[in-house]
Amino acid sequence: MFPTQQEVYEWLKDVKDPEVPVLSILDLGIVRDVQIDEAGKISIKITPTYSGCPAMDVIAMNIRLALSGRDHTGLNIEMQLSPAWTTDWMSEDAKDRLEAYGIAAPRRLAGINDLFEAEISVPCPKCHSLDTRLISQHGATACKALYQCNTCQEPFEYFKCH
Amino acid sequence: MSAPIQSLLYTLQIADTILIHAQRLGEWCGHGPILEQDIALTNTALDHLGAARSLYQYAAEQYNSLSESEKQEVFSSPALSQVRVTRDQVEEDDLAYLRDSWDFHNVLLVEQENDDWAYTIAKCFFLDVFNFYFYTALQNSTDSLLASVAEKSLKEVGYHLKWSSEWVIRLGDGTLESQLRMQQAVNDRWAFTGELFLPSETDIIALQQSYGVDLAAINPLWEAKVSQVFQMAGIKIPDNQWMQEGGKKGMHSEHLGYILAEMQYLQRAYPGMEW
Numbered sequence: 001m002f003p004t005q006q007e008v009y010e011w012l013k014d015v016k017d018p019e020v021p022v023l024s025i026l027d028l029g030i031v032r033d034v035q036i037d038e039a040g041k042i043s044i045k046i047t048p049t050y051s052g053c054p055a056m057d058v059i060a061m062n063i064r065l066a067l068s069g070r071d072h073t074g075l076n077i078e079m080q081l082s083p084a085w086t087t088d089w090m091s092e093d094a095k096d097r098l099e100a101y102g103i104a105a106p107r108r109l110a111g112i113n114d115l116f117e118a119e120i121s122v123p124c125p126k127c128h129s130l131d132t133r134l135i136s137q138h139g140a141t142a143c144k145a146l147y148q149c150n151t152c153q154e155p156f157e158y159f160k161c162h
Numbered sequence: 163m164s165a166p167i168q169s170l171l172y173t174l175q176i177a178d179t180i181l182i183h184a185q186r187l188g189e190w191c192g193h194g195p196i197l198e199q200d201i202a203l204t205n206t207a208l209d210h211l212g213a214a215r216s217l218y219q220y221a222a223e224q225y226n227s228l229s230e231s232e233k234q235e236v237f238s239s240p241a242l243s244q245v246r247v248t249r250d251q252v253e254e255d256d257l258a259y260l261r262d263s264w265d266f267h268n269v270l271l272v273e274q275e276n277d278d279w280a281y282t283i284a285k286c287f288f289l290d291v292f293n294f295y296f297y298t299a300l301q302n303s304t305d306s307l308l309a310s311v312a313e314k315s316l317k318e319v320g321y322h323l324k325w326s327s328e329w330v331i332r333l334g335d336g337t338l339e340s341q342l343r344m345q346q347a348v349n350d351r352w353a354f355t356g357e358l359f360l361p362s363e364t365d366i367i368a369l370q371q372s373y374g375v376d377l378a379a380i381n382p383l384w385e386a387k388v389s390q391v392f393q394m395a396g397i398k399i400p401d402n403q404w405m406q407e408g409g410k411k412g413m414h415s416e417h418l419g420y421i422l423a424e425m426q427y428l429q430r431a432y433p434g435m436e437w
Binding site: 052053079080081082083085110113115116142 | 197198201202205208209210211212213215216306307309310311313314315316317318320321324327328331394
């Protein structure tokens with residue numbers, strides 16, 4: 001009995017982003033399509049977040065691992081570049097869980113600020129103060145920036161709008 | 163050269179330019195003026211490298227579907243020919259690591275030395291403005307892979323352009339010393355900007371076949387953006403209008419040899435090595 005598309009999506013919920021394990025690849029909008037043919041072969045299309053994101057290879061491997069014990073006749077994972085991934089695809093629920101985890105979420109629509117224009121105020125995920133400052137546009141990964149809260153003094157990462 | 167060879171060369175003109183640019187930016191790793199900017203450059207390099215990977219994967223497919231005589235015609239790098247003795251199909255890594263300088267088709271601008279911060283900013287700025295308009299136009303390519311890479315890269319290029327524009331302005335509209343250095347860098351690298359818009363035979367055919375960008379159409383856009391930022395920065399457009407060229411044809415400056423020697427060393431010393 002071959003799996004349905006719905007079942008495969010359920011399995012993919014267990015595949016987490018390796019850097020941000022509170023989010024699944026479905027939460028991030030990385031999974032673009034799931035197809036199962038009559039022979040039971042599964043085809044999954046994923047899209048990279050940033051062009052050079054090194055987590056994509058790990059994610060592809062984790063998809064294979066997640067589906068390895070399951071009932072299917074083969075698995076094909078394909079990279080789909082268009083339409084280009086955007087944080088606009090992240091669900092509100094995913095953003096809430098991201099903040100609960102301690103990373104500030106991308107709350108505005110993706111778009112590049114003007115020259116020398118500052119980012120909108122990013123609330124501290126710990127104390128929720130709006131009095132925070134940018135330390136660096138570049139955090140531990142391409143998708144995150146480094147901030148510090150002026151109220152509670154804690155540093156935190158911000159998942160940038162993209 | 164045949165149409166399939168020309169399409170492969172078109173992909174490589176783009177991929178080789180951003181690969182060599184990424185490699186040069188990587189030279190700043192650990193040497194940036196402050197940590198923030200060190201990381202900014204390596205993040206930028208990673209963006210370019212990611213786009214390059216997509217393009218090299220495509221280029222490998224394009225190369226693998228050429229006839230044997232076309233394959234002999236397009237590359238003459240001994241290391242690449244040698245790997246094909248045991249393995250007929252090439253992959254992205256073979257193209258990046260086993261071609262010699264004469265088989266690379268990047269523009270000369272990206273080979274130029276990083277020198278000081280102003281020189282690196284000038285190089286990045288000139289390329290970022292170009293990439294912005296080039297990728298915007300490339301989104302309309304009849305080649306769906308090129309169009310999708312362009313769409314994907316354009317978002318990141320927007321950030322690159324903001325970053326380098328801000329630095330041109332900070333340095334130009336900074337202290338007397340920073341302005342002198344920024345102007346000097348612009349003056350010295352200006353002769354490498356022309357090649358971006360000089361159509362190679364490959365560019366001409368790509369445009370005719372509707373998968374390439376009309377460089378003549380984006381040239382004025384580039385000039386306007388550069389003028390706009392220079393005006394904010396108090397930087398003058400250099401008088402010299404003589405331009406360097408040759409990179410797209412595989413005729414490179416002395417720098418590419420050293421860049422490739424460093425980049426390709428491990429694969430050539432330990433063939434087939436993997437992480």
